[in-house]
Amino acid sequence: MASMARFYDGETAQVHDVSVRTTTNELVIFRLADAGILARWPIGELAVLGDVQHEVTPPIVRKGFEARLVVDDPELSRQLASLVPQLAPLAGTRAPPVQRIAAFGATFAVLVGLFWLAVDYGTEYAAPLLPYSLQVKLGESVFDELTADKDECHGKAGLKALNDLANRLAKAADYPHEIAVHVMDGGPVNAFTLPGGILVFYSDLFEQAKDGAQVAGVMAHEIGHVVHYHPMKGLVRQYGIELLVKLVSGGYSDLLSTLASGGNVLLALRNGRAFERDADATGVKLLEKLEVRADGIASFFEQMLAKEPKDSAAVAGIWSSHPPTTERINATRRPSSGTPPFTDAEWKAVRNVCK
Amino acid sequence: MAAATTEPDLTPSRPLYDGKLGELYVIYLRHLVLMLLTLGWSRFWGRTRIRRYLWNHFAILGDRFEYRGRGIELMVGFVLALLMIAGWGGVMYLVWIYVFHEKPFASFGLFDIFSLSVALIGFPLAYVGHYAGLRYRLSRTRWRGIRCGMAGSAWRYGVSATFLTFANAITFQLLTPVVSVNLARPRIANTRFGSLPFVFSGGAGDIYGRYVGYYFLNIIAWLVALGIFFTAIGGAVGGLGISFTEEEILKLLTRPSLRAILLVAALAIGLYLVFSLLILPLRCWWQAYLFRYLVSHSRAGNVLFATAISTRQMWGFLVLNYLIVVLTLGLGWPWVMHRTLRLIAAELWLYGAPDGASIRQPTDLGPRYGEGLLDMFDVSGV
Numbered sequence: 001m002a003s004m005a006r007f008y009d010g011e012t013a014q015v016h017d018v019s020v021r022t023t024t025n026e027l028v029i030f031r032l033a034d035a036g037i038l039a040r041w042p043i044g045e046l047a048v049l050g051d052v053q054h055e056v057t058p059p060i061v062r063k064g065f066e067a068r069l070v071v072d073d074p075e076l077s078r079q080l081a082s083l084v085p086q087l088a089p090l091a092g093t094r095a096p097p098v099q100r101i102a103a104f105g106a107t108f109a110v111l112v113g114l115f116w117l118a119v120d121y122g123t124e125y126a127a128p129l130l131p132y133s134l135q136v137k138l139g140e141s142v143f144d145e146l147t148a149d150k151d152e153c154h155g156k157a158g159l160k161a162l163n164d165l166a167n168r169l170a171k172a173a174d175y176p177h178e179i180a181v182h183v184m185d186g187g188p189v190n191a192f193t194l195p196g197g198i199l200v201f202y203s204d205l206f207e208q209a210k211d212g213a214q215v216a217g218v219m220a221h222e223i224g225h226v227v228h229y230h231p232m233k234g235l236v237r238q239y240g241i242e243l244l245v246k247l248v249s250g251g252y253s254d255l256l257s258t259l260a261s262g263g264n265v266l267l268a269l270r271n272g273r274a275f276e277r278d279a280d281a282t283g284v285k286l287l288e289k290l291e292v293r294a295d296g297i298a299s300f301f302e303q304m305l306a307k308e309p310k311d312s313a314a315v316a317g318i319w320s321s322h323p324p325t326t327e328r329i330n331a332t333r334r335p336s337s338g339t340p341p342f343t344d345a346e347w348k349a350v351r352n353v354c355k
Numbered sequence: 356m357a358a359a360t361t362e363p364d365l366t367p368s369r370p371l372y373d374g375k376l377g378e379l380y381v382i383y384l385r386h387l388v389l390m391l392l393t394l395g396w397s398r399f400w401g402r403t404r405i406r407r408y409l410w411n412h413f414a415i416l417g418d419r420f421e422y423r424g425r426g427i428e429l430m431v432g433f434v435l436a437l438l439m440i441a442g443w444g445g446v447m448y449l450v451w452i453y454v455f456h457e458k459p460f461a462s463f464g465l466f467d468i469f470s471l472s473v474a475l476i477g478f479p480l481a482y483v484g485h486y487a488g489l490r491y492r493l494s495r496t497r498w499r500g501i502r503c504g505m506a507g508s509a510w511r512y513g514v515s516a517t518f519l520t521f522a523n524a525i526t527f528q529l530l531t532p533v534v535s536v537n538l539a540r541p542r543i544a545n546t547r548f549g550s551l552p553f554v555f556s557g558g559a560g561d562i563y564g565r566y567v568g569y570y571f572l573n574i575i576a577w578l579v580a581l582g583i584f585f586t587a588i589g590g591a592v593g594g595l596g597i598s599f600t601e602e603e604i605l606k607l608l609t610r611p612s613l614r615a616i617l618l619v620a621a622l623a624i625g626l627y628l629v630f631s632l633l634i635l636p637l638r639c640w641w642q643a644y645l646f647r648y649l650v651s652h653s654r655a656g657n658v659l660f661a662t663a664i665s666t667r668q669m670w671g672f673l674v675l676n677y678l679i680v681v682l683t684l685g686l687g688w689p690w691v692m693h694r695t696l697r698l699i700a701a702e703l704w705l706y707g708a709p710d711g712a713s714i715r716q717p718t719d720l721g722p723r724y725g726e727g728l729l730d731m732f733d734v735s736g737v
Binding site: 057 | 377378380381387388390391394404407412418421423465466467498501549551685711712
């Protein structure tokens with residue numbers, strides 16, 4: 001058996017047109033021009049680099065050597081593959097791509113759909129399962145970041161009153177962990193929740209609040225976020241979608257990630273609005289369960305709206321992280337019946353927590 | 356008596372690319388499926404398979420290239436870069452604890468320090484990664500059984516590139532020819548095919564005249580494009596007697612109707628057309644010129660290179676490829692790679708053939724791991 005192939009000696013960049021011959025224990029490579037033997041490779045040391053799915057002509061090598069034999073002739077490849085078991089990869093053929101593209105394309109589309117569902121709905125169930133110590137650590141590190149340039153207030157009686165109410169509300173929702181309330185000096189008139197049951201209030205909120213029921217309303221709303229694990233769910237969803245975009249782009253391009261980050265922001269805002277509605281409803285329910293005045297949430301929103309008649313959430317529409325305030329007032333309006341959330345002494349201590 | 360001279364062999368040839376888009380898509384879609392199943396960890400092997408396909412379907416003088424990198428090498432490179440960043444994070448943590456923590460002047464957090472420092476080191480490191488990644492890919496590339504390689508220091512390149520880019524930014528891009536030539540030189544002149552070094556003989560002075568023309572034409576084109584765009588919008592709004600109150604504008608932005616979305620899309624297309632007709636052709640004209648210059652001033656031994664790539668072809672390379680990736684949400688990547696290799700095969704001319712007997716296999720094997728920094732800073736293509 002003799003036919004043409006190409007031989008690279010591995011030491012120089014010379015190309016030799018060659019013929020090859022197999023014996024029982026050797027592959028002999030001859031120069032085509034003068035039949036001089038260029039190499040004798042023991043059959044047992046032969047190997048094929050690569051495969052025919054990726055390479056047109058996968059080179060044959062002698063293990064541990066740099067030289068290569070490239071067989072262009074398909075017939076010779078088939079013969080070598082049938083004669084030498086190690087050269088079997090040379091006999092492979094490429095299947096027509098259409099069917100394989102359809103199969104991989106369909107699998108890809110299904111996986112993208114499943115991934116999306118897992119991220120969008122799976123977090124609902126998975127976020128609470130994350131080790132709580134991890135959630136606390138994450139919450140504490142974010143707390144350090146967000147409050148690095150703020151002074152924390154340490155009024156003992158005020159903090160005790162706030163923590164007591166927060167933990168009563170959380171217990172009413174069967175939340176199994178301790179809540180830690182922090183108060184930062186100054187504004188804005190706001191409060192927020194971090195992973196690991198960390199609640200942060202700004203003291204301006206206590207100054208602006210008309211009574212303890214309003215602070216209790218805001219706190220019940222924040223406890224609503226805590227018991228639904230909203231901070232963790234938000235984080236997981238955002239990173240999940242980012243990961244999906246990265247995977248779909250094949251890991252090649254940050255261009256798509258940049259484009260997708262806009263969509264991700266809108267998605268996060270949509271999630272944000274849904275979370276706020278959940279937290280409002282849960283907050284009211286918890287206050288009612290404890291038979292504490294539940295009119296604070298709506299009255300606090302009304303007060304804010306009176307101060308700033310232009311409802312920024314309604315104006316911002318799809319760009320808002322919160323639902324329109326009037327919608328929230330209507331959804332949370334309750335009578336002023338029930339016990340006050342704080343005693344007079346407690347309410348005084350809360351207002352003086354930074355003094 | 357005249358000395359005997361031999362005419363150099365300058366037989367022209369072009370590379371051959373015989374890859375098939377369908378086959379490339381099979382490999383790419385398989386890669387995407389595995390990416391989703393492994394949450395991205397298969398990308399090192401996916402890239403390797405794509406490179407094997409592309410390299411081996413590209414031939415010069417009838418001899419195909421080989422890519423012999425391995426996925427595990429890329430993964431180890433990535434993990435090492437990850438550890439490096441983690442180490443840097445540790446250093447920043449110590450700086451935060453011992454220098455800034457609970458100090459009245461520190462109105463920022465640990466995360467701020469870390470982000471800022473990574474952004475600062477990330478810029479030069481991306482260049483270092485770019486050079487080191489090129490070195491890795493060349494070291495895994497063989498032609499006629501001989502390994503390619505790259506000499507020079509990636510760190511020196513990173514420092515030089517950072518300095519040049521910064522200097523160019525503060526001189527309003529007037530140093531672009533200096534930057535282009537001085538960043539191309541180390542990449543070309545340090546490239547080796549076996550024992551054969553590439554040579555680059557270009558100089559920024561050669562291309563400054565053309566660049567200055569491009570620079571001022573570019574300014575004029577921007578002014579004209581903006582003028583046309585605003586005149587068109589003003590004319591349309593005025594001509595139709597449309598006026599917006601503040602509330603209407605807010606509503607348009609916050610609750611866009613389908614009509615408004617279509618209008619914005621039409622405006623975006625109009626903007627694209629105006630800019631693409633005036634600005635991008637100029638940019639492509641300059642890039643095509645620069646590319647022709649860099650190629651024609653490079654050689655490998657007695658092999659000379661040349662290209663006649665046109666502004667239109669550069670448009671296809673820079674603009675259409677970009678649009679393909681964006682409009683297909685990334686699924687057009689194989690098509691872009693395929694188009695690019697076809698362009699190279701069609702437009703790169705080689706004159707002469709290397710003296711194979713004098714080119715030896717290099718003794719060094721190149722870096723053991725690859726592309727960690729490139730992967731880390733997400734600047735890696737195939």
